[in-house]
Amino acid sequence: MQLSCPRPHMNHRSVQMAHGAGGRLSQELMKQVFAPCFSNCFLDLMDDQAKLDLPSGRIAFTTDTYVVTPCFFPGGTIGTLAVNGTVNDLAVGGSNPLYLSAGFVLEEGFPLDDLERIAESMAVAARNAGVMIVAGDTKVVQKGSCDGIFINTSGIGLLRDDVSLSCRNLKPGDSILLSGSVGDHGMSIMTAREGLSFQSSISSDCASLNRMIAAVLDEVPEVHAMRDPTRGGVAAVLNELAVSSSVGIDIDETAIPVRDEVRGACELLGIDPLHVANEGKFIAVVPAQSAAKALDVMRRFDEGRQAVPVGSVTADHAGMVVMRTAFGSRRIVDLPLGEQLPRIC
Amino acid sequence: MQLSCPRPHMNHRSVQMAHGAGGRLSQELMKQVFAPCFSNCFLDLMDDQAKLDLPSGRIAFTTDTYVVTPCFFPGGTIGTLAVNGTVNDLAVGGSNPLYLSAGFVLEEGFPLDDLERIAESMAVAARNAGVMIVAGDTKVVQKGSCDGIFINTSGIGLLRDDVSLSCRNLKPGDSILLSGSVGDHGMSIMTAREGLSFQSSISSDCASLNRMIAAVLDEVPEVHAMRDPTRGGVAAVLNELAVSSSVGIDIDETAIPVRDEVRGACELLGIDPLHVANEGKFIAVVPAQSAAKALDVMRRFDEGRQAVPVGSVTADHAGMVVMRTAFGSRRIVDLPLGEQLPRIC
Numbered sequence: 143m144q145l146s147c148p149r150p151h152m153n154h155r156s157v158q159m160a161h162g163a164g165g166r167l168s169q170e171l172m173k174q175v176f177a178p179c180f181s182n183c184f185l186d187l188m189d190d191q192a193k194l195d196l197p198s199g200r201i202a203f204t205t206d207t208y209v210v211t212p213c214f215f216p217g218g219t220i221g222t223l224a225v226n227g228t229v230n231d232l233a234v235g236g237s238n239p240l241y242l243s244a245g246f247v248l249e250e251g252f253p254l255d256d257l258e259r260i261a262e263s264m265a266v267a268a269r270n271a272g273v274m275i276v277a278g279d280t281k282v283v284q285k286g287s288c289d290g291i292f293i294n295t296s297g298i299g300l301l302r303d304d305v306s307l308s309c310r311n312l313k314p315g316d317s318i319l320l321s322g323s324v325g326d327h328g329m330s331i332m333t334a335r336e337g338l339s340f341q342s343s344i345s346s347d348c349a350s351l352n353r354m355i356a357a358v359l360d361e362v363p364e365v366h367a368m369r370d371p372t373r374g375g376v377a378a379v380l381n382e383l384a385v386s387s388s389v390g391i392d393i394d395e396t397a398i399p400v401r402d403e404v405r406g407a408c409e410l411l412g413i414d415p416l417h418v419a420n421e422g423k424f425i426a427v428v429p430a431q432s433a434a435k436a437l438d439v440m441r442r443f444d445e446g447r448q449a450v451p452v453g454s455v456t457a458d459h460a461g462m463v464v465m466r467t468a469f470g471s472r473r474i475v476d477l478p479l480g481e482q483l484p485r486i487c
Numbered sequence: 488m489q490l491s492c493p494r495p496h497m498n499h500r501s502v503q504m505a506h507g508a509g510g511r512l513s514q515e516l517m518k519q520v521f522a523p524c525f526s527n528c529f530l531d532l533m534d535d536q537a538k539l540d541l542p543s544g545r546i547a548f549t550t551d552t553y554v555v556t557p558c559f560f561p562g563g564t565i566g567t568l569a570v571n572g573t574v575n576d577l578a579v580g581g582s583n584p585l586y587l588s589a590g591f592v593l594e595e596g597f598p599l600d601d602l603e604r605i606a607e608s609m610a611v612a613a614r615n616a617g618v619m620i621v622a623g624d625t626k627v628v629q630k631g632s633c634d635g636i637f638i639n640t641s642g643i644g645l646l647r648d649d650v651s652l653s654c655r656n657l658k659p660g661d662s663i664l665l666s667g668s669v670g671d672h673g674m675s676i677m678t679a680r681e682g683l684s685f686q687s688s689i690s691s692d693c694a695s696l697n698r699m700i701a702a703v704l705d706e707v708p709e710v711h712a713m714r715d716p717t718r719g720g721v722a723a724v725l726n727e728l729a730v731s732s733s734v735g736i737d738i739d740e741t742a743i744p745v746r747d748e749v750r751g752a753c754e755l756l757g758i759d760p761l762h763v764a765n766e767g768k769f770i771a772v773v774p775a776q777s778a779a780k781a782l783d784v785m786r787r788f789d790e791g792r793q794a795v796p797v798g799s800v801t802a803d804h805a806g807m808v809v810m811r812t813a814f815g816s817r818r819i820v821d822l823p824l825g826e827q828l829p830r831i832c
Binding site for chain 2 (some may be wrong): 159162163164165166168169189190191192193194195196198200201202203204205206207208209231232234235237241243244245246247276277278279281282283284286287288289292294296297298299301308309369370372373374378419477478483484485
């Protein structure tokens with residue numbers, strides 16, 4: 143989707159300290175960069191806070207700061223990540239995302255053209271997800287005091303009252319479903335960063351999942367848990383689910399979709415694809431008898447075309463994730479201890 | 488108030504990249520630093536989002552990122568600022584602050600002892616303000632990629648339905664009230680930063696104002712507008728109010744309380760106290776006949792002991808703030824154009 147933001151003349155082409163000082167240049171930045179992209183009935187009031195009408199019910203509230211480098215990568219920007227990541231956090235918790243805030247930390251000298259591109263990408267992502275950016279803040283720090291741009295988004299969603307999702311809900315016998323291939327986001331960042339140009343066909347999976355997740359929950363409200371495997375990848379999410387529910391999880395290596403070029407990059411860099419961050423995938427744990435129906439709904443969406451069952455919940459080896467490998471052996475899928483892929487989101 | 492946070496053994500004494508990786512060290516940081524301080528029924532669930540019950544009504548939503556340096560200063564920390572600043576943004580908008588999120592960006596190597604002190608100071612500030620920190624996120628960036636620690640807080644408040652506050656509500660004849668002396672926060676940071684030790688008696692006014700503001704609104708619901716004069720100081724807030732309401736504002740220099748040591752530091756650094764950030768003050772614009780009552784309520788609180796009327800709204804010179812100086816002349820109080828005091832909040 144192309145967004146047309148009118149661009150009045152700016153007096154500077156890079157971020158100045160005064161753009162964050164609350165004075166005239168702050169107002170100029172707001173009026174000339176952010177307002178044209180994010181314009182909506184709440185933000186346009188330019189008050190210190192958005193005043194929101196919510197339908198009655200419980201709400202979900204979440205926050206994430208995005209520090210990804212580089213801030214432009216195949217398949218997205220730090221801005222699309224900041225919108226989609228927080229939208230997805232809300233969606234996997236069983237809420238319909240409605241409103242986001244956006245808090246920017248900018249390094250003095252950051253190109254205003256880049257900031258405009260990032261703001262536009264956020265506006266497009268918000269529109270695609272059906273959410274509004276209703277509150278914002280911008281701070282500027284001296285050159286060298288931050289690496290370009292960091293963005294915090296916090297989000298409010300309306301909790302569905304027809305579902306009960308929790309990482310403590312897993313039951314032996316449940317099926318583990320995965321909405322598509324793993325490792326695309328992390329490997330797109332790594333190859334962009336390392337200049338591995340022969341792997342340039344890798345593109346981030348960055349996407350909002352709230353429409354697909356809402357459709358799954360509409361038809362399969364008995365889903366036990368959902369998570370998006372971002373930092374720490376599928377391995378971290380499955381371990382967290384196993385520990386929280388005091389159950390074991392068995393997965394099948396050959397069932398987990400990994401694109402050839404992603405697998406190649408992982409092998410080159412010595413990284414397990416299960417530890418790599420995804421930004422447009424989710425894991426759903428559902429009663430076995432509901433698995434086929436849930437997969438059917440997921441596959442109706444572009445982002446869920448490759449959805450597959452990858453394993454099941456067991457009463458054995460509580461708190462542990464065990465994988466049957468392609469060679470037929472079994473190995474424990476552990477949490478990544480260290481930081482293999484810094485600043486991936 | 489002293490907060491006792493049990494401190495289990497940590498394997499590292501400074502922040503490692505892996506503390507932000509979503510793996511084991513991330514969990515350790517959460518369990519050993521944040522959980523003991525911020526423990527509450529929502530955060531303890533360790534879900535990706537907090538699920539909140541709200542009384543029916545409209546909500547206010549705001550966000551701010553804090554990048555103050557140094558992160559410890561007389562009268563507060565970056566953490567007290569992050570809690571009180573967002574609480575105050577909600578309160579001056581006419582809402583009762585309820586819930587905060589906290590998003591940390593940490594520089595690799597940042598001392599864990601300092602992080603613990605900051606987390607404790609946030610817990611104390613939240614308790615004093617009567618709000619809960621219900622959602623959080625931590626990112627770690629490489630040494631040199633951020634300056635120590637940045638904290639974003641976003642906040643949700645329940646809007647009062649008995650008041651209607653807006654920067655567009657000012658009417659000629661209204662009184663401008665100020666809750667106390669100006670410039671304390673900004674000058675405490677500047678003197679801490681510049682090592683001006685003879686000015687060391689200057690302490691930040693950092694405080695939550697929601698209890699005082701609620702009391703004022705309980706007794707004087709006809710208040711037209713409230714603002715906290717943070718970045719850009721009293722000058723920025725008054726200009727914003729004048730422009731938004733298309734009215735003029737007259738203020739009296741001799742009426743504005745400035746502590747002697749703050750005035751001295753401002754003179755030394757060549758800074759107008761009206762441009763200096765405050766973190767525990769607010770400006771209220773009220774119908775003239777309500778001014779005495781509002782001041783009376785403010786003066787019942789420690790933070791409002793020095794509350795004074797400082798000027799009035801006029802139909803003349805719309806969009807401009809004019810000050811009668813101590814010498815009897817009149818001058819325009821303008822927005823600060825540049826950045827006199829970077830990273831003050």
